[in-house]
Amino acid sequence: MSKIIYLFHEGIRYVWRHKLSAFTAIGSVFFSLVIIGIFIIVQQNSHQLIDYIRSKYEIEVFFEGNVTNEDAQLIVNQIKELDGVQSIALVTKEDALGIYQEQFDENLIDILGYNPLPNSAVINLEKHGNTEVDIGPLIANLEKIPNVDEVVYEGTLIRRVEYFYKTTIKIISYIAIGLLVITIIVISNTVKLSVYAKQDLIQNLQSIGATKRFIKTPFIIEGILEGIIGAILAIVVLFIAVRSGNTYFTDIISFKIMFDITGIIWLLGFAILIGLIGSYRGIRVLLK
Amino acid sequence: MIGFNNVTYTYPNGMGVFNVHLRILPGEFYFLIGPSGAGKTTIIRLIYMDMFPDRGEINVNRFSSKKIRKSKIPQLRREIGMIPQNFNLLNDRNLFENVALPLHVIGCEKKEIRDRVMSLLIEVGLEDKAYEYPRELSGGEQQRACIARGLVKDPDIILADEPTGNLDPSTAMQIMGLLERINRKGTAVLMTSHNYRLIKELGHRFIEIKNGIIQTG
Ligand SMILES: Nc1ncnc2c1ncn2[C@@H]1O[C@H](COP(=O)(O)OP(=O)(O)OP(=O)(O)O)[C@@H](O)[C@H]1O
Numbered sequence: 001m002s003k004i005i006y007l008f009h010e011g012i013r014y015v016w017r018h019k020l021s022a023f024t025a026i027g028s029v030f031f032s033l034v035i036i037g038i039f040i041i042v043q044q045n046s047h048q049l050i051d052y053i054r055s056k057y058e059i060e061v062f063f064e065g066n067v068t069n070e071d072a073q074l075i076v077n078q079i080k081e082l083d084g085v086q087s088i089a090l091v092t093k094e095d096a097l098g099i100y101q102e103q104f105d106e107n108l109i110d111i112l113g114y115n116p117l118p119n120s121a122v123i124n125l126e127k128h129g130n131t132e133v134d135i136g137p138l139i140a141n142l143e144k145i146p147n148v149d150e151v152v153y154e155g156t157l158i159r160r161v162e163y164f165y166k167t168t169i170k171i172i173s174y175i176a177i178g179l180l181v182i183t184i185i186v187i188s189n190t191v192k193l194s195v196y197a198k199q200d201l202i203q204n205l206q207s208i209g210a211t212k213r214f215i216k217t218p219f220i221i222e223g224i225l226e227g228i229i230g231a232i233l234a235i236v237v238l239f240i241a242v243r244s245g246n247t248y249f250t251d252i253i254s255f256k257i258m259f260d261i262t263g264i265i266w267l268l269g270f271a272i273l274i275g276l277i278g279s280y281r282g283i284r285v286l287l288k
Numbered sequence: 289m290i291g292f293n294n295v296t297y298t299y300p301n302g303m304g305v306f307n308v309h310l311r312i313l314p315g316e317f318y319f320l321i322g323p324s325g326a327g328k329t330t331i332i333r334l335i336y337m338d339m340f341p342d343r344g345e346i347n348v349n350r351f352s353s354k355k356i357r358k359s360k361i362p363q364l365r366r367e368i369g370m371i372p373q374n375f376n377l378l379n380d381r382n383l384f385e386n387v388a389l390p391l392h393v394i395g396c397e398k399k400e401i402r403d404r405v406m407s408l409l410i411e412v413g414l415e416d417k418a419y420e421y422p423r424e425l426s427g428g429e430q431q432r433a434c435i436a437r438g439l440v441k442d443p444d445i446i447l448a449d450e451p452t453g454n455l456d457p458s459t460a461m462q463i464m465g466l467l468e469r470i471n472r473k474g475t476a477v478l479m480t481s482h483n484y485r486l487i488k489e490l491g492h493r494f495i496e497i498k499n500g501i502i503q504t505g
């Protein structure tokens with residue numbers, strides 16, 4: 001136990017002894033985690049946005065003219081069971097007539113003497129979370145159903161929204177990975193410098209019987225500490241930014257920007273990972 | 289305790305030590321004398337298994353140079369108190385921390401570390417300088433700090449590589465007195481030196497080495 005405390009203490013000391021390079025490392029962790037944090041916040045909140053847009057996706061199904069209300073209800077029940085369908089509402093001929101009258105202020109029966117509108121149904125799609133919504137298979141299934149005359153949907157819009165969403169996520173991930181890699185390299189260089197600067201100490205330790213692990217541990221703690229310090233700074237800055245953003249923009253946007261514990265855990269996780277990989281890379285020079 | 293059985297070690301340039309026989313018994317004070325470049329440090333390094341013989345076998349306590357696994361070397365070194373030739377104290381740590389280092393390596397408790405380090409600093413007469421840095425000390429003081437560090441974990445063997453090498457005669461005698469006092473408490477001491485006069489007066493067992501070859505036994 002006292003050994004662990006000692007090694008931890010040594011780790012802090014190593015960071016402190018190389019203030020300048022530690023500062024660089026912490027700074028670059030801070031910078032990339034702020035960017036990644038912004039991505040996480042955007043992602044968490046664009047969820048709210050994309051869910052909103054997706055809730056507007058609708059498919060309208062028109063039945064053949066000779067389908068009765070009872071038959072239409074049967075088909076609706078059948079569609080409800082299909083994959084990707086969240087809910088379905090039957091619009092009977094009579095409903096349609098009412099809607100038509102409301103919209104165009106004309107009574108079709110007065111004009112034509114009969115109701116030309118078919119039974120139809122409006123389908124809402126299931127929410128998919130992160131995955132892209134692909135309505136292709138559902139449309140195909142709908143068109144196979146007998147007595148379905150026409151399926152109407154805003155295919156292009158849905159495809160565009162989904163494509164845009166997908167590409168954005170992809171680009172963001174690439175940038176995030178790039179930043180993580182750069183930060184890992186910066187940390188590993190810091191640790192490497194620290195190892196070079198401590199040749200004396202390392203030789204000393206070896207000659208008095210320190211194990212490899214004893215020699216390595218403070219360097220690893222050094223890297224992880226730099227990661228965590230950078231992360232804490234980034235989290236504080238993001239937190240303040242989100243808070244002030246929420247107070248200033250409440251009138252403009254309808255939802256509150258979220259930066260919750262999940263985001264914080266992600267950032268800390270990244271930081272520890274960066275520190276760990278970075279310092280392991282750094283102490284590779286310490287072979288033998 | 290330490291045994292060399294027909295040990296040869298050659299550096300790439302052909303220098304080294306050749307066919308060395310050596311036996312050091314528990315509690316013994318043993319000198320290894322010889323001129324500069326004779327191979328004294330080489331023998332010390334072989335004992336703490338910093339390198340391994342080309343031929344022959346070295347036994348230190350229960351470890352054999354032929355059988356020891358790499359992962360066991362730290363364990364062997366923990367049983368030896370090293371006082372290296374060029375006193376390599378760490379310049380960024382005060383005396384207390386320097387002397388405490390071997391105890392941290394074996395994982396002692398804080399209080400035990402305090403007690404042992406302070407009692408050793410008292411023993412070598414450096415208790416007033418515990419919080420000074422090596423740079424602020426004289427050569428003799430640094431050497432005494434190295435001895436304290438070698439002794440702090442209470443080893444049963446001390447390897448002292450020219451502990452009096454760079455010191456004036458009176459400081460050298462002081463160091464000798466210190467090592468003898470330690471030896472009287474039961475610690476075996478192997479000390480190297482090129483100062484024949486110093487050794488003759490003390491009357492301990494010694495062997496002489498020249499050009500890597502043992503001269504007398
Ligand atoms: N790492 C090395 N590589 C090559 N040759 C070495 C190495 N270390 C020592 N030697 C050579 O081996 C010989 C013995 O060296 P060693 O250090 O054992 O001498 P020494 O008796 O300790 O001398 P001194 O009294 O000056 O400390 C010397 O000739 C030296 O040049």
Ligand SMILES: [Mg+2]
Binds near residue numbers: 328329373449
């Ligand atoms: Mg030497």
